[in-house]
Structure formats: C-alpha cells, structure tokens
Amino acid sequence: MTGGPEKHERLAERQDPGGEPAEQPIVSMLPSTPGRKVSTKKLVFTPIVIALALVGTYLWITNIPLDSIERNSLSGGAVRQALWQQIKLVVYSTFFVLVIAIPLGIALTRRPLRKAAPVATAIANLGQSIPSIGLLALLTFWLGIGPGTALVGMVAYAVLPVLSNTMVGLRAIDPSLVDAARGIGMSGWGVLRKVELPLAVPLILAGVRNALVLNVGTGTLAGFVSGGGLGTIITNGIVTQRTRVLIVGSVLAVALALLVDWLASLAELQMTPHGLEAG
Amino acid sequence: MADSQRAVTGATIELDDLTKRYPGSRQPAVDSVNMEIAAGETVILVGPSGCGKSTTLRMINRLIEPSSGRIRIDGEDVTDIDPVRLRRRIGYAIQSSGLFPHMTVAENIAQVPKMTGWPKARIKERVEEMLDLVGLDPREFHARYPRQLSGGQQQRVGVARALAADPPVLLMDEPFGAVDPITRDHLQDELIRLQHELHKTIVFVTHDFDEAIKLGDRIAVLREQSHIAQFDTPEAILTNPSDDFVSGFVGAGAALKRLNLTRVRDVGIEDVPTVTMDDPLQEIFNKLRERGGNELLLLDRQRRPYKWLRRGDLMRAKGSLARAGTLVSHHVTRDATLRDALEAVLTDSAGRVPVTGRRGEYVGVVDMETLLNSVHELLEADRMAALEHRHDLEESRAHQTQEQLESGFAGGDQP
Numbered sequence: 111m112t113g114g115p116e117k118h119e120r121l122a123e124r125q126d127p128g129g130e131p132a133e134q135p136i137v138s139m140l141p142s143t144p145g146r147k148v149s150t151k152k153l154v155f156t157p158i159v160i161a162l163a164l165v166g167t168y169l170w171i172t173n174i175p176l177d178s179i180e181r182n183s184l185s186g187g188a189v190r191q192a193l194w195q196q197i198k199l200v201v202y203s204t205f206f207v208l209v210i211a212i213p214l215g216i217a218l219t220r221r222p223l224r225k226a227a228p229v230a231t232a233i234a235n236l237g238q239s240i241p242s243i244g245l246l247a248l249l250t251f252w253l254g255i256g257p258g259t260a261l262v263g264m265v266a267y268a269v270l271p272v273l274s275n276t277m278v279g280l281r282a283i284d285p286s287l288v289d290a291a292r293g294i295g296m297s298g299w300g301v302l303r304k305v306e307l308p309l310a311v312p313l314i315l316a317g318v319r320n321a322l323v324l325n326v327g328t329g330t331l332a333g334f335v336s337g338g339g340l341g342t343i344i345t346n347g348i349v350t351q352r353t354r355v356l357i358v359g360s361v362l363a364v365a366l367a368l369l370v371d372w373l374a375s376l377a378e379l380q381m382t383p384h385g386l387e388a389g
Numbered sequence: 390m391a392d393s394q395r396a397v398t399g400a401t402i403e404l405d406d407l408t409k410r411y412p413g414s415r416q417p418a419v420d421s422v423n424m425e426i427a428a429g430e431t432v433i434l435v436g437p438s439g440c441g442k443s444t445t446l447r448m449i450n451r452l453i454e455p456s457s458g459r460i461r462i463d464g465e466d467v468t469d470i471d472p473v474r475l476r477r478r479i480g481y482a483i484q485s486s487g488l489f490p491h492m493t494v495a496e497n498i499a500q501v502p503k504m505t506g507w508p509k510a511r512i513k514e515r516v517e518e519m520l521d522l523v524g525l526d527p528r529e530f531h532a533r534y535p536r537q538l539s540g541g542q543q544q545r546v547g548v549a550r551a552l553a554a555d556p557p558v559l560l561m562d563e564p565f566g567a568v569d570p571i572t573r574d575h576l577q578d579e580l581i582r583l584q585h586e587l588h589k590t591i592v593f594v595t596h597d598f599d600e601a602i603k604l605g606d607r608i609a610v611l612r613e614q615s616h617i618a619q620f621d622t623p624e625a626i627l628t629n630p631s632d633d634f635v636s637g638f639v640g641a642g643a644a645l646k647r648l649n650l651t652r653v654r655d656v657g658i659e660d661v662p663t664v665t666m667d668d669p670l671q672e673i674f675n676k677l678r679e680r681g682g683n684e685l686l687l688l689d690r691q692r693r694p695y696k697w698l699r700r701g702d703l704m705r706a707k708g709s710l711a712r713a714g715t716l717v718s719h720h721v722t723r724d725a726t727l728r729d730a731l732e733a734v735l736t737d738s739a740g741r742v743p744v745t746g747r748r749g750e751y752v753g754v755v756d757m758e759t760l761l762n763s764v765h766e767l768l769e770a771d772r773m774a775a776l777e778h779r780h781d782l783e784e785s786r787a788h789q790t791q792e793q794l795e796s797g798f799a800g801g802d803q804p
C-alpha cells in the first residue's frame with residue numbers, strides 16, 4: 111500500500127483541472143501515472159456537466175440587461191474569436207510540445223545521450239518551476255508581445271510532463287523484453303517502434319494529457335502579453351470591473367479545460383495497447 | 390512432413406578463442422573459449438553463477454560483441470556479418486520468456502517470420518503449427534495476451550517464437566529457471582520430444598546440473614571466465630569427472646544421478662514363477678512345494694501383479710486365495726529409471742518389485758541383487774567408454790595433424 115497518500119494528492123490535483131493553472135503543484139519529475147481508471151462515470155458525466163454549465167451561462171447572460179461595455183466585450187464575434195484563438199493556442203502549443211518532447215525523450219534514453227538526461231530534465235524542471243505568468247513576462251523582454259510569445263511560454267511550460275513521462279515510460283520497460291526483441295532479430299529502430307514505444311504509450315499519453323490541461327490554463331494568460339485567447343475576456347472583465355464578463359470568460363476557460371481533459375482520456379482509452387490494461 | 394523437417398537439421402557451431410572483456414573490468418568475463426558443436430547436437434553450458442555462461446551464449450548471436458575470437462556457424466564466419474540478419478537465423482529463448490505483453494500469442498510467434506518477409510498466409514499457418522508443436526491448442530491460445538497465460542505456457546510460447554522461422558540453431562538461457570519444479574520437469578520432457586523431431590543445434594545454459602544431465606547430449610562444465618573444465622557426455626562426466634571442480638559441481642551422489650540415465654528396460658530383468666487367479670488350487674500348491682522356499686507371484690485376470698505367495702500362506706488362509714499372501718505394494722514400469730527402481734526396491738519389505746509393461750501386465754522382477762549387478766556393469770562400461778572416447782579423440786587429433794601436414798605438403802607441390 112505504498113504510494114497511497116501520493117495517490118490522494120494526485121486525485122485532489124485532478125479534481126480541479128480548470129482552476130488557476132499557475133497554482134497547479136506539478137513541479138516534480140514524478141510521472142503522471144497512467145491507468146487512473148477512466149471510469150464510465152467520468153466519461154458520461156463530464157460532457158453533461160460541461161454542457162449544463164455552458165447552456166446555463168448562455169441563458170443567464172442573454173436574459174439579463176447588459177450595459178454597453180459588457181455588450182461590447184461579450185458580443186458573439188468577440189467571444190467566438192477569443193475562444194478560437196484559445197483553441198488555436200492550445201493546439202499549436204501541444205503540437206510543438208509533442209514534436210519536441212517525445213523525440214527528445216526518446217533520444218535521451220538512447221545510449222549515446224543517456225548521460226545528458228539529467229541536464230535536460232533539470233532545464234525542463236527550471237522552465238516549469240517559474241510561475242507561468244512570470245515566464246511569460248520574462249519572455250516578453252526577449253520576444254516582445256504577441257501570440258508567438260504566448261506560444262513559446264506555453265510550450266516551455268508543458269514540455270516537462272511529456273518529456274519526463276516519455277523518459278520514465280521508456281526506462282520502465284523490462285530490460286529482458288528489449289533483450290528478447292534484439293535477440294530475435296529486431297533492429298534498434300524496430301525495437302523502439304514495435305516494443306518500446308507501444309509499451310511506453312500509457313505513460314506518454316498521461317503526460318500529454320497533463321500538458322494539454324496545462325496549456326489550456328497557461329493559454330488564458332496569453333491575454334497578458336496580447337496573445338489573444340479567453341484571457342482577453344477575463345482581463346477585460348477585470349480592467350472594466352465587469353464581473354459578468356469575468357464570469358463568462360472563466361466559465362469558458364474551465365469548460366475548455368474539462369473538455370480537453372475528457373477528450374484526452376478518450377484518446378488514452380483508445381490508444382492504450384491491448385494486453386496492457388490492468389486486469 | 391516429418392522428412393522435410395528432418396532435412397532442415399541444425400548447423401555446426403565453432404567458437405574459436407572467443408573472448409569478452411567488459412569495459413572497466415580487468416579480467417575477461419569469458420576467456421578464450423574453444424568449442425565445436427555438431428549439427429543437431431544439444432550442448433549444455435553449466436557452471437556456477439557469474440562464470441560467464443550467458444556471456445558466452447550471447448556472443449554466439451552477437452547480442453554481446455566478442456572482444457576477440459571467431460564464431461563460425463555451419464562453417465561460415467559470422468563474427469563480422471550484420472548482427473540483425475544473423476539473429477534472425479538463430480532462435481533465442483530466455484528465462485523470463487520475453488514475450489511482448491502488448492502482442493497476442495500469435496503476433497509474438499509471428500515476429501521473426503514477418504521480419505524475414507514470409508507471406509501472410511504462410512505465417513498464419515506456421516503460427517498454428519508452432520502452437521501445436523509446443524502443446525498449446527491454437528484455437529484456444531492464439532488470440533490470448535501473455536498475461537493471460539501461466540508461467541509454463543509463456544515459456545512454451547517463448548520456445549514457439551524462437552523456432553517459428555525454423556532456425557538451424559537455438560540458444561536458450563535458463564529458459565526453465567523461473568517456473569515451478571513440476572512445470573519445469575514437463576517443459577524439459579517437451580524439449581526432449583521437440584528435439585527428437587527437429588534435430589536443431591541447441592546451446593542451452595543452466596546452473597542446474599540435473600537439468601544438464603537430463604537434456605544434454607554433451608555438457609560443458611564451465612568454471613570462472615568460462616574456462617571449460619570438462620566437455621563430455623553426461624555419462625562420462627558422472628562416472629569420470631576430470632577434476633575436483635567437476636566432481637564438486639556434479640555434487641554428491643554422482644553414481645545415483647547416473648541411475649537416472651538408464652531405464653529398467655535397458656537392464657536385465659529376472660523372471661519369477663507366476664500363477665494366475667484362474668489356475669486350480671492344487672496346481673498352485675504343487676508349484677509352491679516344488680520351488681522350495683521361493684515365492685510365487687499371483688497375477689490377476691489381466692495378468693497384472695496382484696499378490697506374493699509363500700509356502701504356508703495358503704495353508705494359513707485355509708486354502709482361500711482371496712485371503713492368502715501379501716498384496717503387491719510396489720511395482721515399476723519398464724520406462725522407469727533405475728533410480729526409481731532402486732527407490733522401489735529399497736522401500737519394498739522383501740527387496741524385490743515386479744516390472745510391468747504398458748498396460749500394467751507382468752513383465753519380470755527386479756531385486757536388489759540384479760539391480761546392483763546392472764549398476765556395476767553400467768559404471769564399468771561408462772568407464773571403458775570414457776577411456777576409449779579419450780583414446781579416439783587423441784587418435785583423431787593426431788590423424789588430423791597428420792592430414793594437415795600432408796595436405797600442406799601437397800599444396801607445396803602445386804606450381
């Protein structure tokens with residue numbers, strides 16, 4: 111029963127995926143564990159909750175009188191644009207995270223680069239231990255403001271979970287399996303493609319899921335560096351002291367985070383190789 | 390079918406001064422091993438833990454690159470060829486089975502044929518054939534995942550995978566080391582049966598000398614750094630260990646272990662007078678009286694040993710066959726090892742046990758005296774054979790040098 115408390119911590123952490131992401135306590139090299147059983151309950155209820163929240167907010171906001179500032183901030187075009195920007199930010203940053211972190215994780219577990227692994231993870235850890243808002247601020251000195259800066263910040267922030275999970279997933283493979291694979295005549299590439307990666311998939315996917323949720327959260331901060339996204343609406347609400355605007359922006363951000371997490375768990379369920387499910 | 394299998398027999402393996410020095414250690418882990426293994430032979434590498442068995446084995450398929458020396462398979466020097474291609478021609482099975490947990494049994498077995506480019510239909514057929522060969526029902530097992538199998542079944546699949554592309558050579562590193570003793574015994578029997586059909590060249594690593602005796606055509610007893618202490622048949626090693634290291638490794642009871650290598654049917658069986666239940670009482674009386682002091686073996690209607698009858702038994706039982714004599718408590722089959730027979734004879738109160746045939750019918754009797762005589766003869770024959778073998782070896786070696794010298798001269802004559 112070791113790791114009991116740790117599991118609880120993790121559960122607590124999971125329960126609040128849409129909260130202020132900057133405060134999420136993911137700074138360690140601990141891999142996000144796979145096989146958090148994606149329960150049917152969660153699979154069914156999450157979309158229902160999301161839909162209810164969105165519909166409720168919509169009905170509420172369209173049925174109360176709004177002043178001109180509010181109307182401006184929440185006009186269909188503005189919200190749609192912010193949402194679209196947010197989604198684009200998440201998709202692009204996740205894409206870059208995958209393209210950087212997975213090959214890097216693979217490379218760092220190959221013999222020639224194995225020695226460099228601690229350095230690389232130390233750097234990735236550093237990127238993540240800085241609060242994301244601080245990281246974005248620092249980046250503006252270097253890259254100026256705009257969506258590009260936001261993207262770089264998001265990527266830097268989300269590389270770590272995927273990188274560390276890829277490495278841990280590959281390292282956790284029973285060496286005798288790799289020995290057997292080579293022994294029956296697989297090439298190095300064949301062993302990686304047919305044995306190592308499939309076996310590391312659950313851990314890698316858990317890391318990706320983590321990165322996605324992080325990205326939705328960090329994405330809301332893009333507004334601070336003129337990167338667009340839902341953060342713009344939230345910032346507008348704060349600056350103009352219009353709580354309702356703030357609420358709409360926040361609800362959308364939370365809903366998006368939940369939705370992304372839900373989609374990721376679907377993918378995890380779909381992509382985990384047969385024969386590996388706990389049982 | 391059996392004939393086509395037989396045609397694809399094993400290949401010879403020659404190891405020439407094979408040496409492995411791991412970086413960072415002063416002494417080589419394997420120091421200059423020389424070994425010739427005949428095609429179709431099962432050779433066991435046995436020795437204490439850490440003596441370099443695995444390293445030696447893994448140099449044959451170059452999972453470990455030798456530091457120096459040559460490896461020849463079927464005469465071809467494979468020391469420098471592409472190791473991946475080499476390994477596809479050599480079966481490989483290990484202790485932990487090494488099955489890929491994310492692939493079904495069928496996919497696991499299909500790996501090597503797939504890599505070597507067999508057509509799909511042939512692979513499918515081959516998978517079924519392999520499952521059959523290792524004693525697993527293809528319909529039941531082909532779609533299962535490894536974690537749905539017992540340890541013994543996993544090992545069977547591991548062997549099937551190693552044999553799937555019909556490699557002439559099979560390397561096995563303590564393949565039965567992690568299963569329970571009963572399953573291990575089964576798997577060993579299966580391997581013997583398999584090898585009887587396939588005639589591969591098998592190099593098998595174990596630290597269990599009894600396993601070595603059971604499976605090996607020849608056994609190489611290794612000491613540290615893979616130095617060969619003795620390389621010979623199980624019989625020769627048991628009866629004629631070359632030095633203290635080998636006898637130490639053979640362990641106590643070498644002569645007893647030798648008994649495991651011979652079956653009751655291979656030694657002399659005595660005959661005792663028998664009667665059956667259907668014989669008239671008077672005849673039984675007469676027979677008992679004729680054979681002063683000796684016993685009769687009473688057989689039941691299927692001619693199976695039933696009771697031992699002595700003089701006076703019938704009298705005491707007032708002529709009732711049902712109550713007379715003592716029931717036969719022990720018997721051995723003709724396929725039992727001499728060790729089992731000895732065990733039975735020692736356990737039997739009168740020191741003799743009936744031998745039975747396939748259906749339990751009476752064949753003869755073994756007792757202490759015949760058994761001891763057979764064992765002595767056996768050990769003596771082993772000793773003679775070992776001496777002769779050594780003599781032959783020396784002679785053939787001398788002959789070879791002679792030939793080499795001659796061919797050398799003949800070559801010199803050519804312009």
Ligand SMILES: Nc1ncnc2c1ncn2[C@@H]1O[C@H](COP(=O)(O)OP(=O)(O)O)[C@@H](O)[C@H]1O
Pocket residue numbers: 411412414418436437438439440441442443444445
């Ligand atoms: N990869 C390695 N690096 C360094 N030393 C090794 C390595 N593998 C094995 N050895 C050493 O080589 C010796 C022989 O090992 P091994 O062949 O595994 O022995 P066995 O299989 O007989 O138990 C041991 O002393 C072991 O410590």
Ligand SMILES: [Mg+2]
Pocket residue numbers: 442443444
């Ligand atoms: Mg070993």
